[in-house]
Amino acid sequence: MAALLGARRALGLCLSGRRRLSQLAELPETHQLLRQTCRDFADRELTPIAGKLDKEHTYPAKQIQQLGAMGVMAIEVPEELGGAGMDYLAYSLAMEEISRGCASTGVVVSVNNSLYIGPILKNGTEEQKKKWITPFTTGEKVGCFCLSEPGNGSDAGAASTVARQDGDEWVLNGTKAWITNSWDASAALVFATTDKKLKHKGISAFLIPMPHPGLSLGKKEDKLGIRASSTANVILEDCRIPLGNMLGPRGAGFKIAMQTLDSGRIGVAAQALGIAQASLDCAADYAHKRTAFGAPIGKLQAIQFKLADMAVAVESARLLIWKASLLRDSGKPFTKEAAMAKLAASETATFCSHQAIQVLGGMGYVADMPAERHYRDARITEIYEGTSEIQRLVIAGQVLKEYQP
């Protein structure tokens, strides 16, 4: 009896969010309209140029501005600050549809929304929000997030970039690696150690405009995928910024970074989902059109099983993403669900893009079809914003906590 009541209470807690999970069968009307709008945009403006953007490593400046005008570059930002004032579910839907058209454009949108604006919205003063968020809502300017270093990725607590106070300025020295949007950004959120003895509790967050004396960029990395977005080192050499450029309290940097990544991973999960969906679209379409042994290959069980597995993987990842988003929107803990969503979606992206090439056969291996680009784009989703291995540690940590005797 007690167990039943306990279970019902747990279910109630889970469903008492603003939107019930049972309503997920159909999204609210506003969200349906948003999804359709983003899909139309992706179909008309992104899909036709995605191959070219990838080939020429071109930053989609015009498309980012169009997305800015639509409010997609600052979805959660309140309207008074220039954003769209919508929720995280809306953000996940937008990210999926944009990434389905072009994964590179998706990552630019994701970094600006979750990794740059997100922490400032949560931790910034009113003045900081106006200065560092509002100009970055229109698509004219984007931001970047500088946590990883050549010496540490997963080991974020071991930051070796330092910040020391010199009068009324902070002076930063060090190198940040793998920074998305670096070459196109107008501001950077940089994590540096202010008190080495405190280890990860001695890391603080700083806002640096770009360009800025003392901040330089390394060469653009020649990546396997998401090539239309720039990735490079950000090098700080006696980079001086006013004291007011610290974000949040001194020593709060690690906490800010971890909280930011918690949310950010839902955005990346949605990006991976978009890539997976695009792969499924490609494979299913081909299965209808390509004939072999006298019939469309969709009639063959080998192909059917692949499509079924892809479809299940995509839908599972989608529901995990929606659940994580709904929990976050309801103000409930969502760390475990976000990690699950990111893990599932990224592994789904690599699985689906792999299978899509298999369904397309030789055609999957050449640039005439988008399958090879999805394969290359998908791979990074298992690495950035927390590797699949880190996600497993996060999930296990939460699971073990739940079963703590």
Next chain:
Amino acid sequence: MSGRVLVGVKRVIDYAVKIRVKPDNTGVVTDGVKHSMNPFCEIAVEEAVKLKEKKFIKEVVAVSCGPQQAQETIRTALAMGADRGIHVEVTGKDYEAMGPLQVSKIMAALAKKEDAQLIILGKQAIDDDCNQTGQMTAALLDWPQGTFASEVSLEGDKVKVVREIDGGLETIRINTPAVLTADLRLNTPRYATLPNIMKAKKKKIAKVNPADLGLDMTSRLEVVRVDEPPQRLAGVKVETVEDLVSKLREQGTL
């Protein structure tokens, strides 16, 4: 002048969908098929919203005729910038039989009720390709019409319309109130912005019945049969021009 513009928006099967004829040949399959706003209606909405932004008109009212789902189409128009909507509820057999004559009667009645200064419609719908509603509406109201508009400018109480016609472009100047129909090159419809999608939720959609407007929805047309276009047959390769001519003669084409 009221400064009010009525824009008709029609819910049609999405342009990208492959149309299938129902097995009983009475029509096409619409159940579970993706629908969206008629592309020419999108252009009409965009033009109306632009006129409002330039302060030539004060209010854009989106009108759609059909079952409950027509409200989705109106909501899209609201997200693009229309101020309010009117859903004229037409269902069942009446909806199946609804054509340009019925819609133009509705538009004419609403135009009088709302004291509209302009009616902007798409030049035609992509499902029936009728290209009649605008013209019929103008005739019922005895208003001037500027159809196939590729450029519209309001000049006091007149409208200058550049029309796309077979011979090229024709520029006319007509009095308001007037009916305009939008052609492809009139504008490029905007994507709804997220804040506008949120605001659209709060904008009002009034529901009316054709009976409330005192209208008879009986159709003068009966659809006898709907068939798919004939399958395109394979061609035949010939060696010489003489062969080509003799084959064409054989076929009766020449």
